[in-house]
Amino acid sequence: MIRYVFGRLLSLVISLIVASVVIFVVIEIAPGDPASFMLGLNAQPETVAALRAELGLDVSKVERYFTWVTGMLSGDFGTSYTYRSPISELIADRVVVSLPLAIYALILSTVIAFPAGIYAASRRGGVGDMSVMGATQLGVAIPNFWFAMIMVLIFAINLRWFSAGGFPGWDKGFFGGIKALTLPAISLALPQAAILARVMRSSLLDMLGEDFIRSARAKGLSQRQALWKHAVRNALIPVLTIIGLQFSFLLAGGIIIEQVFFLPGLGRLIFQAISARDLIVVESVVMLLVFVVIVVNFAVDIAYAAVDPRLRTKT
Amino acid sequence: NDSVTIAVQLEPPNLDPTGGAAQAIDTVMYHNVFEGLTRFESDGAVVPSLAQSWDISEDGLTYTFHLAAGVMFHDGTAMDSADVVFSLDRARAEDSTNAQKALFESIASVEAVDPLTVKVTLSQPNGSFLFNMAWGDAVIVAEESIADIATNPIGTGAYKFSDWAQGDKIELTRNDDYWGEAPAIETATFRFISDPTAAFAAVMAEDVDAFAGFPAPENLPQFDADPRFTVLRGNTEGETILAMNNKMPPFDDVLVREAVSHAIDRQAIIDGALYGIGTPIGTHFAPHNPDYVDLTANSNYDPEKARALLAEAGFEDGFTTTLKLPPPSYARRGGEIIAAQLRDVGIEAEISNLEWAQWLEEVFNGKDFGLSIVSHTEPMDISIYANPDYYFQYDNPDFQAIMTELEATADPAARSALLAQAQTMISEDYVNGYLFELAYPTVVKAELQGMWENQPTASVDVTALSWAE
Amino acid sequence: MTLLSLQDLSITINGKPILHDVSFDIRAGEIVAVTGESGSGKSMTALGIMGLLPRGATATGQIDLDGVDILRTEEAALCKMRGNDVGMIFQEPMTALNPVQTIGDQVAETILVHRAAPKAEAMTRAAEMLERVGLPNDRFPLSRYPHELSGGQRQRVVIAMAIALRPKLLIADEPTTALDVTTQATILDLLRDLVDEFGMGLLMITHDLAVVANMADRIVVMQHGHLVEQGATDDLLRNMHHPYTKALFAASGHKVSLPTNSHSAPFLSVQNVTRDYRTPRKTLFGKPGTFRAVNNVSFELNKGDRLGLVGESGCGKSTLTRAILGLEPVQSGTITLNDAPVFSGKKPNADVRRKMQVVFQDPYGSFNPRHRVDRLISEPFHLLDTPPTGAARSDAITKALTDVGLTPADATKYIHEFSGGQRQRIAIARALITDPELIVFDEAVSALDVSVRAQVLDLMAKLCRERPLSYLFISHDLSVVRTITDRVLVMKSGEIVEQGATEDVFQNPKHPYTQTLLEAAPTLPDDQATR
Amino acid sequence: MKGLWIGIVLTVVFLALALVSFVWTPFNIEAFDIPNKLKSPNVTNWLGTDQYGRDILSMIMMGARTSIAVALLAVGIGMAIGVPLGLWAAARRGSLLDELIMRGNDLIFAFPSLVIAILITAVFGAGAINAIIAIGIFNIPVFARLTRGAALSLWERDFILAARVSGKSAFRISWEHIFPNILNLMIVQGTIQFSLGILAEAALSYIGLGAQPPTASWGRMLADAQTLVSFAPHTALMPGGAIVLMVMGLNLMGDGLRDVLDPRIRVDRT
Ligand SMILES: Nc1ncnc2c1ncn2[C@@H]1O[C@H](COP(=O)(O)OP(=O)(O)OP(=O)(O)O)[C@@H](O)[C@H]1O
Numbered sequence A: 001m002i003r004y005v006f007g008r009l010l011s012l013v014i015s016l017i018v019a020s021v022v023i024f025v026v027i028e029i030a031p032g033d034p035a036s037f038m039l040g041l042n043a044q045p046e047t048v049a050a051l052r053a054e055l056g057l058d059v060s061k062v063e064r065y066f067t068w069v070t071g072m073l074s075g076d077f078g079t080s081y082t083y084r085s086p087i088s089e090l091i092a093d094r095v096v097v098s099l100p101l102a103i104y105a106l107i108l109s110t111v112i113a114f115p116a117g118i119y120a121a122s123r124r125g126g127v128g129d130m131s132v133m134g135a136t137q138l139g140v141a142i143p144n145f146w147f148a149m150i151m152v153l154i155f156a157i158n159l160r161w162f163s164a165g166g167f168p169g170w171d172k173g174f175f176g177g178i179k180a181l182t183l184p185a186i187s188l189a190l191p192q193a194a195i196l197a198r199v200m201r202s203s204l205l206d207m208l209g210e211d212f213i214r215s216a217r218a219k220g221l222s223q224r225q226a227l228w229k230h231a232v233r234n235a236l237i238p239v240l241t242i243i244g245l246q247f248s249f250l251l252a253g254g255i256i257i258e259q260v261f262f263l264p265g266l267g268r269l270i271f272q273a274i275s276a277r278d279l280i281v282v283e284s285v286v287m288l289l290v291f292v293v294i295v296v297n298f299a300v301d302i303a304y305a306a307v308d309p310r311l312r313t314k315t
Numbered sequence B: 001n002d003s004v005t006i007a008v009q010l011e012p013p014n015l016d017p018t019g020g021a022a023q024a025i026d027t028v029m030y031h032n033v034f035e036g037l038t039r040f041e042s043d044g045a046v047v048p049s050l051a052q053s054w055d056i057s058e059d060g061l062t063y064t065f066h067l068a069a070g071v072m073f074h075d076g077t078a079m080d081s082a083d084v085v086f087s088l089d090r091a092r093a094e095d096s097t098n099a100q101k102a103l104f105e106s107i108a109s110v111e112a113v114d115p116l117t118v119k120v121t122l123s124q125p126n127g128s129f130l131f132n133m134a135w136g137d138a139v140i141v142a143e144e145s146i147a148d149i150a151t152n153p154i155g156t157g158a159y160k161f162s163d164w165a166q167g168d169k170i171e172l173t174r175n176d177d178y179w180g181e182a183p184a185i186e187t188a189t190f191r192f193i194s195d196p197t198a199a200f201a202a203v204m205a206e207d208v209d210a211f212a213g214f215p216a217p218e219n220l221p222q223f224d225a226d227p228r229f230t231v232l233r234g235n236t237e238g239e240t241i242l243a244m245n246n247k248m249p250p251f252d253d254v255l256v257r258e259a260v261s262h263a264i265d266r267q268a269i270i271d272g273a274l275y276g277i278g279t280p281i282g283t284h285f286a287p288h289n290p291d292y293v294d295l296t297a298n299s300n301y302d303p304e305k306a307r308a309l310l311a312e313a314g315f316e317d318g319f320t321t322t323l324k325l326p327p328p329s330y331a332r333r334g335g336e337i338i339a340a341q342l343r344d345v346g347i348e349a350e351i352s353n354l355e356w357a358q359w360l361e362e363v364f365n366g367k368d369f370g371l372s373i374v375s376h377t378e379p380m381d382i383s384i385y386a387n388p389d390y391y392f393q394y395d396n397p398d399f400q401a402i403m404t405e406l407e408a409t410a411d412p413a414a415r416s417a418l419l420a421q422a423q424t425m426i427s428e429d430y431v432n433g434y435l436f437e438l439a440y441p442t443v444v445k446a447e448l449q450g451m452w453e454n455q456p457t458a459s460v461d462v463t464a465l466s467w468a469e
Numbered sequence C: 001m002t003l004l005s006l007q008d009l010s011i012t013i014n015g016k017p018i019l020h021d022v023s024f025d026i027r028a029g030e031i032v033a034v035t036g037e038s039g040s041g042k043s044m045t046a047l048g049i050m051g052l053l054p055r056g057a058t059a060t061g062q063i064d065l066d067g068v069d070i071l072r073t074e075e076a077a078l079c080k081m082r083g084n085d086v087g088m089i090f091q092e093p094m095t096a097l098n099p100v101q102t103i104g105d106q107v108a109e110t111i112l113v114h115r116a117a118p119k120a121e122a123m124t125r126a127a128e129m130l131e132r133v134g135l136p137n138d139r140f141p142l143s144r145y146p147h148e149l150s151g152g153q154r155q156r157v158v159i160a161m162a163i164a165l166r167p168k169l170l171i172a173d174e175p176t177t178a179l180d181v182t183t184q185a186t187i188l189d190l191l192r193d194l195v196d197e198f199g200m201g202l203l204m205i206t207h208d209l210a211v212v213a214n215m216a217d218r219i220v221v222m223q224h225g226h227l228v229e230q231g232a233t234d235d236l237l238r239n240m241h242h243p244y245t246k247a248l249f250a251a252s253g254h255k256v257s258l259p260t261n262s263h264s265a266p267f268l269s270v271q272n273v274t275r276d277y278r279t280p281r282k283t284l285f286g287k288p289g290t291f292r293a294v295n296n297v298s299f300e301l302n303k304g305d306r307l308g309l310v311g312e313s314g315c316g317k318s319t320l321t322r323a324i325l326g327l328e329p330v331q332s333g334t335i336t337l338n339d340a341p342v343f344s345g346k347k348p349n350a351d352v353r354r355k356m357q358v359v360f361q362d363p364y365g366s367f368n369p370r371h372r373v374d375r376l377i378s379e380p381f382h383l384l385d386t387p388p389t390g391a392a393r394s395d396a397i398t399k400a401l402t403d404v405g406l407t408p409a410d411a412t413k414y415i416h417e418f419s420g421g422q423r424q425r426i427a428i429a430r431a432l433i434t435d436p437e438l439i440v441f442d443e444a445v446s447a448l449d450v451s452v453r454a455q456v457l458d459l460m461a462k463l464c465r466e467r468p469l470s471y472l473f474i475s476h477d478l479s480v481v482r483t484i485t486d487r488v489l490v491m492k493s494g495e496i497v498e499q500g501a502t503e504d505v506f507q508n509p510k511h512p513y514t515q516t517l518l519e520a521a522p523t524l525p526d527d528q529a530t531r
Numbered sequence D: 001m002k003g004l005w006i007g008i009v010l011t012v013v014f015l016a017l018a019l020v021s022f023v024w025t026p027f028n029i030e031a032f033d034i035p036n037k038l039k040s041p042n043v044t045n046w047l048g049t050d051q052y053g054r055d056i057l058s059m060i061m062m063g064a065r066t067s068i069a070v071a072l073l074a075v076g077i078g079m080a081i082g083v084p085l086g087l088w089a090a091a092r093r094g095s096l097l098d099e100l101i102m103r104g105n106d107l108i109f110a111f112p113s114l115v116i117a118i119l120i121t122a123v124f125g126a127g128a129i130n131a132i133i134a135i136g137i138f139n140i141p142v143f144a145r146l147t148r149g150a151a152l153s154l155w156e157r158d159f160i161l162a163a164r165v166s167g168k169s170a171f172r173i174s175w176e177h178i179f180p181n182i183l184n185l186m187i188v189q190g191t192i193q194f195s196l197g198i199l200a201e202a203a204l205s206y207i208g209l210g211a212q213p214p215t216a217s218w219g220r221m222l223a224d225a226q227t228l229v230s231f232a233p234h235t236a237l238m239p240g241g242a243i244v245l246m247v248m249g250l251n252l253m254g255d256g257l258r259d260v261l262d263p264r265i266r267v268d269r270t
């Protein structure tokens, strides 16, 4: 087990290093100078040069890369060019929106998908199965931003149950925050839930065809008991992979949804930073997301081991 | 109820009006948190602000400003002539990062005469000096608080900066030690909503009390029809032009530029892209300015004539060029319509949508474009035509001479004449396609009074606001 | 006392008839073996008794288990019976256990679902049961997971699960097919002991007639879903009535006669060959470990030799084969064919390789399902410098097909259009097409039904008579090795422990391992009679 | 089975719409007719008109072309690079190369796809080509992984051993034996990636980074419609519906194909 964890850890670190280089290179070749962006149409060239110097943009790229990476190691992401404030603060402000949103959406999606998938699998071929699968087909096919648009129209503008967007901040109360995140979380979660339910169902059906289910039935377990006691945990392995992927997707992929609901999250930070050529913010946030994804995958791998004892001794 | 929530499209990147070009900074900070020697009123008039009065020497070279007494910065320090000297010197310094450094170019020296008197000496007479000092980029800041100004702005205004939830909102609270008249509103929250759908939803759901610069003109009729709201359709200083690269063939040929100008149906663009709000212009000048000359007839919509002119210029079969568009919807939507109109006379304009940073790099700095659409929002900016290196690269010594003369002229009548001459010259040279003056739609709750209708400078002046009983 | 009674049981699946009017009885304490070729409906009969028929199946007739008519009993009541009154063991021990539950939990579950005891007591009883099936608690604690056990051990867990509540009837569907002979013998002993001890009825399904003959009190023979013959074992073995039964038993003890080998020149020479597999590193930066699959093996094969290689599963037979074929390099030792090394430097030696061919075990997996037979069997032409083309190629294909008893028309068919036996013929045709000097048969008949196996063995004998053929025949089935080889090697844990003329080794095994192997192998009684 | 047919019909309808648009659309979408804007569906404009007075049916036909072209090419990139990489990794299983390819895949997977797509378009400019590349890159690891997994299990099969005994090189075996046997799997996955590509294209166009005007695109139609939805809902419902139907069609077809194609492989095996 320890060895397994260590092996995964090493590849995690290597991945991070490679990722940081890739991110830096890709972003640095982007055309557009943050200084001239900030100074606008009437700025004079020497003003731009002065600002470049002030922002530390006039040193070599290699030097900037190392400053950036070593900074990150000590938890210092640098200072945003346009916001002029420490990136770690910017990120911290945004994470308290994006992370709860992702978790909320993930919980919603799991809470919807698990029962739906299990129900469909246990009613395989029946009317229940057909309707759940039909719904998931629809769920998978609907672009989430479109769904979000329609939800805003119905629930915020017509019914006025929820506010149309924005985020009051957690200091204004937990309930208010959750309420503000509800519509976004639903728009994010439903398509994911549809995918998850499908995976859950097909993975359960695979399991139901396994010999050990037959053994369980021979012991006297009913179809349902066999499903719950033996199939679900085994079916969890592919489902975990999907959940891991979804979490990372939700964290960054909220970008459009954050736009629709004008939530001050990480996605919108990146989006704004890209258009403002606030390169260092883009680099740091992308790096952070990659880091999260890699760590989540790592966690999923470890979670596998928890679910699947075969992995604990292997490797 | 003494608080308001005002939505605007763009979030300021930072809060230092003297350190960047972003209009969004002024929108929130101008006159609310920071004040200059003079300021703009909502009709564009320049009135005294921190300088209560001033004397101008006979030769127009020396301005003596008399500062208001008892003015305190939000950090409790007093505002005096030293701060004015610091602010102006900082803005014009060698390593200044002021985006409008040109405003200060004519200043030769700034001296503190006594704590409440400042003498500014110019190197040459400047007819627009008081106007220049009203800009957000010329506000008075203090040396003590300058280091953190971008994130913790300390000004002299009626409102103090209190909180900024980045990506979401900025909160201002009333400054109880304000030297001037106390405003009605206690706290003002600025929310940043750039997505038009979200903007519509936020107003409809009454999440915000006002939306200044509403991004989706197509939704205005719905607000008109709704008794909860009032819609203001104000104007801005934004001349929206179809910029042509005057040094790049075929736009170096005035016939081609004239043809393009006649190929454009302004009204269709205003209707299609802006749902009817916006005033057509025929030159680079704001129509609400008393000195404006209506020259739209010079470039009336006449596709036949445009084809004829193209043929005359040797482009019977038309030509292909680029149309590079920055992000605002007037440009993106207008671009689509203009491309269709140009296609009609045989000009194939290939659209590429750029982000601002890219647009600045490629179009503005790189001058690598055929056509572009952009709104020039600085007030009184016809002088950009005197700069041959400006991105559309209009190089006409006659025009440059007019501008030099204008700079040195203080007499209003003479200025008017010169401005009329300048407007006509660029219109007849078809330097750019002149489209419309950008409108500024504001949606407010019916009970909220005092919102600026027009935008002589980017600002949401909270001091003017109050709730009807 | 009749425990189970089947009367006119017929089963159709989605309209397709599977079983026709099957009737037989089992008494308490009796072992009834059901045998017959693959697909004859043995497993369906068993599943029918359990009430676990697949979806779409309909059953008619009557299944009386201890007075309860299974086919007309509610599912809930059936659940109560399963595990309690009737238990079942399946063929594949590797997959029959839930990989994510401990063996203790799985055995205890049988007790718990029937609420026969509280949790703690159930665990104690599970421990007792595991002990009973030969998994003592000190060595195999309840907290073990299935993957930590060998196949035979897992099968014991499955048995413990099935008998935890001492059901009246135990059904075992091919319980030992996946196990090697020695393990098979212990499992069979265990089952027999349990029947004696608990007085259970045992319905045992197997296609291994030797097992049937040794274990069963009564035999039921099935073919195409029909019960063709049944009777007490001794009776039935002595006078079989139905031609299918006769054919089945005849095929099972099938003997072929090989021509004598006139050559004696050494041909293939394997000297001190060792093959190590890398195992994953133990520590993060440590050296990867090694596992020695073949250890210092030496033997020679003369021209015309028909050499057998026997040994239990995992002893390194296939590894050795792959080394001989030059598919994998060896760590030490030399393998030469006519004095030319099969592996020169890092690359296999093409000259040598074209003199060898191979026939694999799985008739289903050894062909690319997307190619036609002509393309499949002409694949070895790739080894030739100038492969025949056009007419020469089709002649060669025709000849190869006719040699193995197929028709030239088969050349244009796809592999899924053939039965297992036919496929194995095609595999032999593929091996023959380049006229190799040596053919390796790796478990070439192990997956075939007895009757089909007999045909393939006949084909091999025929080929031996027609041409000078040398082969290495690998099998764990001793009776087959005995009839189809002249000499035999016995392998254990990567080493050759005994070799010699086949008859000598079988008559007088010297090495203790060979002795256990021979003892464990079940044999048909009349086998000994004819001997 | 029913699903497969519904899927095929939907897919064919949209393919047909896209193909027909090359020769004919009900109206010319390049001619703006602003006075005629935002008409609800009626007899002339079956699906109504958009904010520039263009016929929405014609726009959807042209948009189908864009969506299909972008998604198809993106899948093409993913397959053309991913499949060979997967085959190569499987042929050299356990080697450093295999490890490199697989870790590279993991790395691509670790990048948030939409963010990277936005970055790519920001770096190289918005447009259909860059959208294709951005979406295509994320298809590579999907196909590489799938191919490697399937190929690895095929490498265990005896017929591969038979081919090796016949002296065939790993390259040749991959091409002759492995590739044809994973083709079905690739077709099924290709269909699914195709539908994901359509969604991705819509998302990119929605934020303005997909195909540029005057090229019609469903995602941009939705973006344009979003402020209009409250008073001209058809402008959002029509393109949204087109996306949903097309994606659903492809998914149904993919699932159906899996059911039809997969058992054959299994039947061969058991
Ligand atoms: N789920 C199913 N659906 C349809 N047909 C099936 C199913 N399972 C088995 N069959 C068919 O039923 C027949 C009998 O199968 P069964 O498994 O009982 O054979 P068997 O005698 O146990 O063979 P083997 O020795 O190979 O295990 C076969 O023809 C088989 O193809």
Ligand SMILES: Nc1ncnc2c1ncn2[C@@H]1O[C@H](COP(=O)(O)OP(=O)(O)OP(=O)(O)O)[C@@H](O)[C@H]1O
Residues within 6 Å of the ligand: C277, C278, C291, C293, C311, C312, C313, C314, C315, C316, C317, C318, C319, C320, C476
């Ligand atoms: N690629 C491999 N890596 C590591 N170990 C292996 C590998 N292949 C086989 N082994 C191990 O080598 C030993 C010999 O395997 P081999 O396949 O030669 O056995 P076998 O005698 O052919 O068995 P069977 O009768 O089951 O076919 C086994 O213990 C097996 O686990």
Ligand SMILES: [Mg+2]
Residues within 6 Å of the ligand: C042, C043, C044, C173
């Ligand atoms: Mg069976």
Ligand SMILES: [Mg+2]
Residues within 6 Å of the ligand: C317, C318, C319
């Ligand atoms: Mg083997």
Ligand code: NI
Residues within 6 Å of the ligand: C020, C224, C225, C226
């Ligand atoms: Ni029959």
